[in-house]
Amino acid sequence: MDPAVTQAAVPERANVLHRIAGLAIAAPRRVLAVTALLMVLAGVFALPVTKSLSAGGFQDPAAESARAAQLLSDKFGQSDIQLIFMVTAPDGVVGAGARAAGTEIADYLDDEPHVTGVISAWTAPEPAAGNLISVDGKSGLVVAGIAGGEKQAPARAQAMTDAVADFVQLRHPDVTVQAGGSATVFAQITSQTGRDVLLMEAIAIPISFVVLVWVFGGLLAAVLPVMVGGLAIVGSLAVLRLIASATDVSIFALNLSTALGLALAIDYTLLIVSRYRDEISAGAPREQALVQTMLTAGRTVVFSATTVALSLAAMVLFPMYFLKSFAYAGIATVALCAVAALVVTPAAIVLLGDRLDAWDVRRGIRRLRGRGEPPPTPVPQRFWYRWTISVMRRALPVGLAGSAVLIVAGLPFLGITWGFPDDRVLPQSASAHQVGDRMREGFADDSATAVTIVIPDAAGLAPQEIERYAARLSTVADVAAVSAPTGAFAEGTRIGAPVAAAAQADGSAFLTVTTEALLFSAASEAQLDRLHEVGTPGGRLVEFAGMAQVNRDSVAAITSRVPVVLAVIAVVTFALLFLLTGSLILPVKALVLNVLSLTAAFGALVWIFQEGHLGAFGTTPTGTLVATMPILLFCIAFGLSMDYEVFLIARIREYWLASGRTLADNHESVALGLAHTGRVITAAALVMSISFAALIASQVSFMRMFGVGLTLAILVDATLVRLVLVPAFMRGMGRWNWWAPQPLARLHRRLGGDAKVGVEVKVEVNVEKMKPGPLAKAQVTDPAKTFLLVNPTKAHPAPNDLRTRGPQWCGRGVTDREPD
Template sequence: MLTRIARAAVGRPRLVVAVALLLMVLCGAIGATVHSHMKSGGFVTEDLESVQASLYLSEHFPGSEPNYVLAVTAEGGPDSPAARAAADAVVAKLDADPDVSGVQSYWTARPDLKQALRSEDGQRALILASIEGDDAELPDRAGKLSEELQVEDGPVTIKAGGLAAAFSDINTQISKDLILAEAIAIPITGLLLALVFGSVVAAALPVAIGLFAIAAALGILRVLTMVTDVSIFALNMTTALGLALAIDYSLFIVSRYREELAGGATPTAAVIRSIQTAGRTVVYSALVVALSLSALLVFPQYFFKSFAYAGIAVVAAATAAAVIVLPALLILVGDRINALDLRAPLRKLLRRPPPREKLPQQTFWYRLVTAVMKRPLPVALATTAFLLLLGSPFLGVQFGYPDDRSLPTDVASRSVGDILRTEFDADLASSATIVLPEFDGAPAELDAYARELSTVPEVPAVLSSEAVYSGGLRVAAGVPEMSDPQAGAYLSVGTRLDPYSDAGRAQLEALRAVPAPSDVLVTGPAALNQDSVTAITGKLPLAGALIAVATLILLFLFTGSVVLPVKALVLNMLSLAATFGAMVWIFQEGNLAGLLGFTATGTLNLAMPILMFALAFGASMDYEVFLLSRIREEWLAGPKTTEGNTEAVAMGVARTGRIFTAAALLMSVVFLGVATSGVSMMKLFGLGCALAVISDATVIRGLLAPALMRMMGRWNWWAPKPLVVLHNRFGLHENDDPTPAPAAAEPPRLDKASV
């Protein structure tokens, strides 16, 4: 199939390039407004208890869960005439908005709530409201309100915060970050490619394929928004994935094309051979990445599903561009692939002699791997211990739901969040709400329940339909009824704790443990976080098993061995464990927070490690497949002995080490572009994926993999008889290979050299 595709692209290259350009322009035009059609949530599903509670409140008690907070600061304090006039104007605008309910303010609140809406230093006061809408409508409506209501200068300033405003600011920040990430990644990758290839022409081809992938990603995301919910976080991640894979795949194919030309092949023969070998590797790699991403479909949250749909589509687009469009570009370029060598004027300027072509045995990689395989056991033990040490912080990981602290400190919703956490007796954005949907008892029962809840440590107050309680004491009376007795009841429970901390989780359990007069549902940040983490972790074993099984099957079909797929899986897990440990050390524990510009919250967003696992696992397998492809070629061409295996490993790494290291560097540049984001979740994702790719291409491929393959000797290529038959029938075999696939029917004998 790949041969037919290559011949078709070579036969009509101008038509292929013209169609590609048309598709690129079309996808770019379709995807230009994609960010405005994407959603900010997607971390929870409607079957969770906390979500059911929120839906109940929205239906029966509109406005009971404020998600929009305005912080009013005045030079003369909140009781000044200027502050009152500004607040009255804001409240009037909110009351007139049909999508806003439950408006409360310091200036209009009943006496028992008035103090809670004023800061401890008396300089600020709050206006609370609830904006209706789903994950797409909520940030859009909040953004429009904030543009109208916020005042940045003057004697009275007004800043918007709360969940709705934070979602709006995250959407805005991510859209800006995408432009910055691409502005950083594309020119840097182009420069690095020019240095790697020593040719502007050769470097331009992967960049062109990468631009096609970005346009395709935007168009695909826009189409997906028409048929399903798509997370705004997929915008940066999916475009970064498309760019990274397109450059990676193009690098592999262009490198093989130049190698074939250097061996005396004509441009046409070189293109076809490159697609048969490197192109085949690209297709297998793409299958691994796509199957890794498809495991995200087991999660019910649309946050994960949107990444699966978009990611698989973008991988397909990058692969198609690499095996269809790139051959057409190569045949048009022909022998000029090495034109415009940037290194020549640099060498002339520095008075350096022209480089001499090195044999594989003279390269750094050959010498390194040979040295490693002389002492395989110590290298394997030391490298494994080092990776496990890096991964050890992950044993103490804590997960938390994203909030305004994901944003930079100068963003309005983040500023309001910091004010609520530090200047008010109770953080109104972190309060728990206890819903009693079936309650139809006497008010005194609800009164007694609220009294008990108020005795839970670090609960400053509980608001019931009868009174306000603090420390088990009734501190305010005569409060108007808050609920219709026929529709149940609810209680607002204030807190002084971070809802995602250990203390916050313990407080939630203590609140649940208080005997209630009827069945209860609990919502609020702490409950929402606990419910979502439980729902997501319940699906992790299935997702992990699907990724593992798919990888083992594909690598078996690729190599004919049952040993190499298991080895690849174990090494990838080690690499990712080390990366996750580093992310806990950096982002959860706050090390390097000042340098990287984020606020540590003591937790990680659970969605990020899962996405990182799916993407980084696929990227790691990208290099594994590429490396094994060349090692297998050397093994097929050499003696089937322990010494032959050792030489095949050394030659395979020598021929590919420079290429996959360059590919890892280029891919890490793309992910580091994402890490420049002002949203800490995106920063974690970008930095984590970059570290995973770099460590895999250096520590794993340069040290641990050769050491293990040396110790296993001929066992690397072993498979039991039934699987040998299966591979001979369904496995990968090149049409022009003179030797059959090397799967040994019987286990090889152990000898001194293999140990």
């Protein structure tokens, strides 16, 4: 430690980051050893995590469609999770081979304890059997309901599929049998997701490491974020397994844990290492540099992680466990990333010492080319300083042009159509996708479009009343037929026996509406409205099930909660940024620009995946987007964009408070802040985009959509928004950037921004013993005073001799007061 700088009393309440730095300095090997042990234990516990996760979670469990589906299961054995076998033979379904195979499959399923009901083209009565035979007569269906819900039914269906494949191949080699239905879709999604996670890691980690070696300037330094990311990923998987023991968790949370863990680990580690190197370059001794790094960059990591985690936490307000699962995974990953970065990185820095810059690939390349070490570039000559000055000179046209680009890019989002995930989320090579395509194109009746109407209380209703209700339903446009318990109706007239499932028993009844309307289309939505408007028998309550109603309920569950979720995110973000900056303007600016930055990603999703441009990135366009994806993308991307906002504004704030706080100082502070963080932000965004771009390799379409959306959102935010719109805005606002009304300024002073984060330390400076360096350049005239290390370029007199709050770049939130 520099003899001129000694630690004084540290307030017990606010010294967490300082203590972490002290622990890293005192016992780096113990810190890393304990961390490694915890990682091993977490890894062992997390190993079987995929067995505890589910592939569903897109429905609102309290919605009308969910209640109707539950009643159908409880009273009529009608499971909404189906296993479908499509049996195809050269001589058609009437041939001996197809008939024998189909009958054997139906008999096998009928004997299985977890099958709630079986119907097939060879065992069902007419005319229902006709709907299970393809138009060309080559294929027939065996349809079984599987009990166990989204968590158990897929595994049971997969076991039955394996058994059927074995005996059909052995007994009927000329017959082709393919498995489909929602149970198979869930099972194949689970299997595919497990493979996708391994593929993502195989893509993202090597590419990211190569970039990290170049960015960090050494092989050893580049290993740090990989270590931190590994700790966060393994720890989050252990947390997911623990949560899954108490509630449903989506298997897609694995993708977020992997991508987000690596991305944030790089962000936080790069920020800490870069700040440490800045302190060393400014002449600070290593221990002092590490403490100051933790008090500045460490505090930024805490603010950033808190903002990201709380943005993700807002997803628990939605009823679907698909979205809740991303909140669980995100919160765990962000928290573990922050903790690992704050604990492991300083310990590794201390342990490595000068070796932190060892094996510098860039230095080796320069030597091969016969070039020496480049001299340090003065700040005014750095690219990002000159870039920022250039942007601020043209603030108005640049700001308007950048905003216009984002708004125009987001226009396709106005034409979004909501849909529900089906077999087409899987690759075309998956049997569930092939069966689904064949049913949509080759069968007269696609059961996925049917609407089921449940009468929970049908006690006392005469069969004739239900028939009259079915007749009225059959007059609705695009209804092909309505099957009631006693017969089928079309255009208001009885046409014969039921053509689909229908029953009345145990005081309840249900009917099935076969429709010609294209699922998720405007015609389907209009038809569903008209079906709801039909008068019910005896004025009884009816509830609708089926994919059209499920989609409507899911969209309603999301849109009804979006205002609350957005309000929560906005309030939390505003509060944290106010605590960070003491400004009223900067949090508002951050909210507006962050929303603007997401418009391009949302527009791109509609243009690519709904409208099918760019080959829909190898997926099957359905003309719709899954309703959960935009809000999922918003919560994650918004939080990550705040990550870069905190990085940038925290550094700008340091220079602002160290200045005279004039209009020119505002512009200079912005330029200096970007000069020191521009490279960090762009490098972090590049590596983060690699992590999320690896999601594009997923064979599940909406995860590929997720990867494209997040990659675009991160790149747009870190370039056009952070490096163009932010300096343009702050140039335009001038000193008003740092304004807050006096009541809020007083509130900020009472909250003591830094102290709330646990960063409070007093440092004594003996001017007579000071070595040449950044502190010696300060205008220090009284050796008897205690001075505060605010940043590496200036010393500020402490408010008093006993309590010193530092570093004080949180500020008072008013523009007309000089620093203490």
